[in-house]
Amino acid sequence: MPRRNKEDMNINEASIFETLESEVRSYCRDWPAVFTSASGSWIRDENGREYLDFFAGAGALNYGHNNPVLKSALVDYIMSDGITHGLDMSTVAKREFLETFQRNILEPRGLDYKVQFPGPTGSNTVEAALKLARKVTGRSAVINFTNAFHGMTLGALSVTGNSMKRAGAGVPLVHTTPMPFDNYFDGVTEDFQWFSRVLDDSGSGINRPAAVIVETVQGEGGVNVARPEWLRALATLCSDRGILLIVDDVQMGCGRTGPFFSFEEAGIVPDIVTLSKSISGYGMPMALTLFKRELDVWGPGEHNGTFRGNNPAFVTSKVALDHYWSDDALTKTTLKKGARISECFANLSDQFPGEVSHRGRGLVQGLVFDQPERAGKVCQLAFDEGLLAETSGPSDQVVKLLPALTITDDELEHGLSILAEATLKVCS
Incomplete structure (x- = not known):
């Protein structure tokens, strides 16, 4: 039997995921991009757009993407x-x-x-x-x-x-x-x-x-x-x-x-x-x-x-x-960066008392919304501005941050500014 080409199968590169992959897929629904490469705390799609990654493979990439030493x-x-x-x-x-x-x-x-x-x-x-x-x-x-x-x-x-x-x-x-x-x-x-x-x-x-x-x-x-x-x-x-x-x-x-x-x-x-x-x-x-x-x-x-x-x-x-892990340097920087996220989230919580709160330890931090749908809206606005972050909780009411432990201070500040702006837009 002759092999059918993609045109005959009515499948193209843009639709192969929807056509062939199971409906069980999840993250790609919230992040509609086709990713092709990554380095450190950045991931790139096939169109060349870069996204700052506050997701880190759901915590599987504590040392960043394609860490050069490893x-x-x-x-x-x-x-x-x-x-x-x-x-x-x-x-x-x-x-x-x-x-x-x-x-x-x-x-x-x-x-x-x-x-x-x-x-x-x-x-x-x-x-x-x-x-x-x-x-x-x-x-x-x-x-x-x-x-x-x-x-x-x-x-x-x-x-x-x-x-x-x-x-x-x-x-x-x-x-x-x-x-x-x-x-x-x-x-x-x-x-x-x-x-x-x-x-x-x-x-x-x-x-x-x-x-x-x-x-x-x-x-x-x-x-x-x-x-x-x-x-x-x-x-x-x-x-x-x-x-x-x-x-x-x-x-x-x-x-x-x-x-x-x-x-x-x-x-x-x-x-x-x-x-x-x-x-x-x-x-x-x-x-x-x-x-x-x-x-x-x-x-x-x-x-x-x-x-x-x-x-x-x-x-x-x-x-x-x-x-x-031959010394405690990474532990100290992780706690310092976590404190910075907590400070940013505390400021947002103070701006919207009763509507926004926060919790976390180290570099797992959550921004909690009393109206659960707001968390998803914040993550969507963040994605539009080039930041990957997910929601968690029984009602998906928490914006959960899991950045790489190796993220730089400047990268962290850039991501927090995107999240702060998105929160202001959603809650104001």
Whole structure:
């Protein structure tokens, strides 16, 4: 049969996405451009227009697009015919990553974690964490929190709060119980006391769980920030009752809130930690499941995946850890830039009291609108002016900023000026 050309198929470059790609696509609907290249905090479309990126691959690009230090190491590795696909075989790239991770991350923080390489996504590492917790404890129930997001596979969805995403499962999501996240009741502290009470009350109907899974900052849930004292109380509650504490650091880890791990500020040591997104350093698929040494009860191959050994990602991650995490310089600049965003958002909140508020930590910051549709309008106006920013929260009422940690001060000011102007237009 002769091959049909594009004219015969009535498909052209402008419509191929609408014609052939599934309706499940989302970000491209809000950002109607065809992107072709990117560098640092800038991304360009095929018409040559540049956009300042306050999205950073949903937090997968903490060190920016095509970071030159990481790119150089990756190109050298590929050109030397380094191992690309290795499953969980031992390789030089994996050894060097593990040595660097231990030296720069675990040892300085006094963390005695074993490292597991699950499949290469956030959902994969959450699935591994849930399975391990159940295997260790012999219990099936897991406590999650209101407005949580942990991924799109069935186990991860079961501990996710978003009703639309949960409905996509098509089957009952069982063995999980949601509890109120910090400040869910707008300042009423009894929510946590209620959590403690039902765990200890034999008449509550709550089975003793295997684990509690929590985000220290709920990114998709609306940039909801847990207080350090709340996290410490949660860790104590779990420890006292023999419940494993899982911190999902997929989006908030790797320096997003300032320290490498988002839970460091609270001074807690989770039993299990999930990492993905920016752990590769270069936006390539990679995930880690970290857990206390005594929890390593896996049998060989009991949890695996074809792409659990992404050696090019080991290479870029190793370089990122050496370049950015051998001292605390990046942490300090991240906190400084976050404070600048908070200052800008505070000024906007003061101009529109009762209509606009803000919250966040480090370089995850949210501008919250009492009328949810305004957040989407602000993001649309920002896009028109060359800035990428997304909304989050149960009603998409939050403009969420996730700029690269390496963004320059001038770039940050440029983006904030666009957002401020858009907010003024929408709210005035």
